[in-house]
Amino acid sequence: MEIAKETEIQINTASEFYRPAASRGALVFFLLMELTKIHSFYKFSLDSFIIVVQRAINIVAERMNPKKKEVEEGEEKEGEEGGEKPEAAEEEEEEEAGEMTPRTLQKRVDALTESITF
Numbered sequence: 001m002e003i004a005k006e007t008e009i010q011i012n013t014a015s016e017f018y019r020p021a022a023s024r025g026a027l028v029f030f031l032l033m034e035l036t037k038i039h040s041f042y043k044f045s046l047d048s049f050i051i052v053v054q055r056a057i058n059i060v061a062e063r064m065n066p067k068k069k070e071v072e073e074g075e076e077k078e079g080e081e082g083g084e085k086p087e088a089a090e091e092e093e094e095e096e097a098g099e100m101t102p103r104t105l106q107k108r109v110d111a112l113t114e115s116i117t118f
Contacts, residue, residue: 017105021112025053028117056115064108 029049035042100108 018109018112021109021116024113025116053116056112056118060108060111060115063111064104 029046032042032044032049035044
């Protein structure tokens with residue numbers, strides 16, 4: 001029970017950081033829904049908007065973690081040759097698994113907000 005309470009607090013705290021991006025996403029969605037008043041051609045489903053948001057998240061993730069993509073590509077090549085992961089790649093993965101700093105988190109939220117809007 002104690003672990004669940006601590007986890008809930010961590011989730012609530014983390015979700016508060018992403019509130020500006022979520023607010024922008026909601027604003028864009030409802031603006032798109034209002035476009036049908038201009039012409040019926042402008043109908044969008046929630047599913048299509050979710051795809052747009054997921055794309056925006058993926059773009060930001062690739063932009064913020066270019067090393068991760070290179071490591072994954074390197075793993076595929078090494079897997080074909082039967083080699084092992086280099087020690088440096090393992091250390092980078094451990095660093096990436098840690099928590100983000102407030103500055104990095106703010107950059108990520110700003111990038112998400114911009115990407116969703118675009």
